[in-house]
Amino acid sequence: MAIKLNTSSFLGIDGSIVSVEVDIERGLPSFNIVGLADTSVKESKERVKASIINSGFEFPIKKIVVNLAPADMKKAGSLFDLPIAVGILICTGQMNFYDWEDFLILGELSLSGNLNKVRGVLPITLEGIKNNIKNFIVPIENAEECSSIKGVNCYAFENLKQIVYFIKYRDLLPYKHKRVSSKIPHSTLDFSDVFGQESCKRALEVASAGNHNVLMAGPPGSGKTMMARRVPTILPNLNYEKSLEVTKIYSVTGNLNTNEGLITKPPFRSPHHTITAAALIGGGNNLMPGEISLAHNGVLFLDEVLEFKKNVLEVLRQPLEEKRITINRCSGRVSFPCNFMTIMATNPCPCGNFASGKHCTCTDYERKRYISKLSSPFMDRIDLFTFVTSLNFKDIQNSKKSESSKSIRKRVEDARKIQKKRFMNHGIQYNSEMNSTLIKKYCKLNKKSIEILAKIYSKYKLTTRAYSKILKVSRTIADLDHSECINESHLTEALCYRKFTGGGYM
Ligand SMILES: Nc1ncnc2c1ncn2[C@@H]1O[C@H](COP(=O)(O)OP(=O)(O)OP(=O)(O)O)[C@@H](O)[C@H]1O
Ligand SMILES: [Mg+2]
Ligand SMILES: [Zn+2]
Incomplete structure (x- = not known):
């Protein structure tokens, strides 16, 4: 008798329902997984077998065939371990599961039968709900993520044994989603830490309000990096839709913290200048989002922007314009959102001292050549330029306590509200668009x-x-x-x- 269970896979940042069919027949002992499964899925055979035995159940010495349907969809990852193991236990009569149709099961098994965290639980949960499945069996470490969606009954477990007991005796209530946002410590950074630099702070405020790209130039140690890192503290929190978009990206890339539900703060990404084009825009064999998508609805900070390879900066041009990146590889085609605000920082000249009060040893020509590393189409995408000067002793000594991030954020929020209303029917969000x-x-x-x-x-x-x-x-x-x-x-x-x-x- 073949039995069927619901699970799900994901491509890009979207989930899609997969059914796991398990059939056990008499015959030469074998264990095969079919249905366009890649090597990462094929490896699950060893984990499933060991975890069934090590959890105290019996592994059949028969001919086992597992089919993952639909067979034309490529499947990767370890999250099929659990439904396969549960399927085998049902098929061998070690338990019953009559209402399987109401459940979606996923999780990676360890050899000892423990459940490990998997990627992509948020898009999978959303897909389940779309298909009218409300009950989810997931690893305990994915519980916050799964239960953060309204209407979900999330049952979270540590090991295979617990799941078998649950399916038999239904001795558990759904996992209660903690509102963890309050538990995550607020960023300790604040704009009030920055002495002086009023004009640069104002430029960052304007850029944040209209989601404009901004380039800061200034001598070493003038506080460029310091100020850029504080920009997320003046951006409004994400609303539910934006929060879902961001969390999905972090979920599929495995960047979501265990006890974190939805991400509600705008992300800040600061890739090192040695980053490759693929890591920046996304791609690779398994079609993962890159830094620009991890910065979606937040900030992408390119510190020492002139140190980035020219080809890396050039690939940014198209996503900067389109706010979305489509990646075509032999393994498939996916599209990720990437609507972020770019902050760039650079020294003003090769020696770094131009306009800083110290003696600049560069010629006019050298300075022009230095900045011209940024191509003009790239410069065209920058809305604001701001110069950061180095502070002298008097400036620091006399500077009053600067305005807090909270009060700047209030103005940014108001300006964004005005834009939201203005562009309601135009399909854009910000003045910069x-x-x-x-x-x-x-x-x-x-x-x-x-x-x-x-x-x-x-x-x-x-x-x-x-x-x-x-x-x-x-x-x-x-x-x-x-x-x-x-x-x-x-x-x-x-x-x-x-x-x-x-x-x-x-
Ligand atoms: N305006 C300022 N107010 C308070 N502290 C400052 C200010 N400017 C610089 N600092 C201090 O100097 C340190 C160095 O600043 P930061 O790294 O931001 O400079 P930078 O402009 O990015 O320099 P570089 O060009 O070398 O990267 C900061 O960590 C901070 O402690
Ligand atoms: Mg710096
Ligand atoms: Zn110079």
């Missing part, structure tokens, strides 16, 4: 501002692209000011963010 039609519609300047912009435009021979960027950033500054109209103070502030390393407007 406006196209030319939307710019025309929403970035109306007053008379005085038009005059100023016209002067700058002809004097510095601005490109159309620079023009749009100035308007988008002005819009964000006006939103921070709760102003419907863009007035001259909003515009002049936006113009300051187009000046770079002392040169003209870009």
Whole structure:
């Protein structure tokens, strides 16, 4: 008699239901798994066999065939161990499981019969709910993740033996989801730790409000890295939808902490400059999301941006524009979201001292060449440039206590609310995403501002692209000011963010 159980697999960040069919016949002893299973699934035979025996049950010396359906979908990972083991125990009459159709089972077994944490439980749970399956049997370490979805009955266990008892006697209530967000310590970083640097802090506030990409240049030790690390503290918490999107990505990559349910804080990713293009954008044999997707709905920080390999920066161009990355490999095709805010930091020149008060030994040419490592299409994707100066003794001594992240965050939240309302029917979220039609519609300047912009435009021979960027950033500054109209103070502030390393407007 063949028996069937529900489990699930995932591709990209989406789950899909898989049925595990187990059939045991008399014949030469063998154990085969069919249904487009890759080597990681085939290895499960050894774990299943050892864990059944080591949990005190009997492993049949017969011909065992396991089929994973649908057979045309590639399956990878160790989460099929548990349904296969349970299937074998049912098939050999060691237990009954009449209402199997209402359950989805997954988990990796160790040789001793213990259950290990698996990846992708969140997308799998969502897929189960979509298919009207409400009961889930999962490893205890995946309990928070599984039970964080409303309407789920999550039964979490440490080993195979406990599961067999549960299926026989139903002696357990569903796992209660702890609201762990309050348990995770808040970030200890705060903008009030940063002395002075008011203009750079303001640039980061504007960038955060409108989700603009920003480049900070400044001498070594001026606090670039320090400030970038504090940006997540001024971003609003994620709402439920965004939180699901982010947690799914962390779930499939195995980056979710054991006692963490949904991720509610915007992520901050800071890949080292030696990163490869594949690790940055995602891919590899098992089609995993890369750093840009791990930064989705949060911040991607490229520290020492000029040290990144040129080809690595170039692959960023397309996802920066499209907010989504599609990866085609022989193993399949997946698409991941990657709508993040980029913060870049660099020294202003090879010696690092330009405009810092110390003597810069570089020539004009060397400085230009240094920055030109960033190609112009790449520069085009940066909305704000800001210069970080090194503080002198007096600045540090006289600096008052700076504004806290909490009070900056309030302004950012308000500005984002205004944008949300504005773009409700336009399919975008932030000012930085406006196209030319939307710019025309929403970035109306007053008379005085038009005059100023016209002067700058002809004097510095601005490109159309620079023009749009100035308007988008002005819009964000006006939103921070709760102003419907863009007035001259909003515009002049936006113009300051187009000046770079002392040169003209870009
Ligand atoms: N404005 C500041 N207020 C308080 N501390 C600061 C400030 N600027 C720098 N520091 C201190 O100096 C240290 C170095 O700063 P940080 O690493 O951010 O500099 P950086 O600009 O990233 O330098 P580099 O170009 O060498 O990477 C910080 O850890 C901090 O302790
Ligand atoms: Mg640094
Ligand atoms: Zn220099």
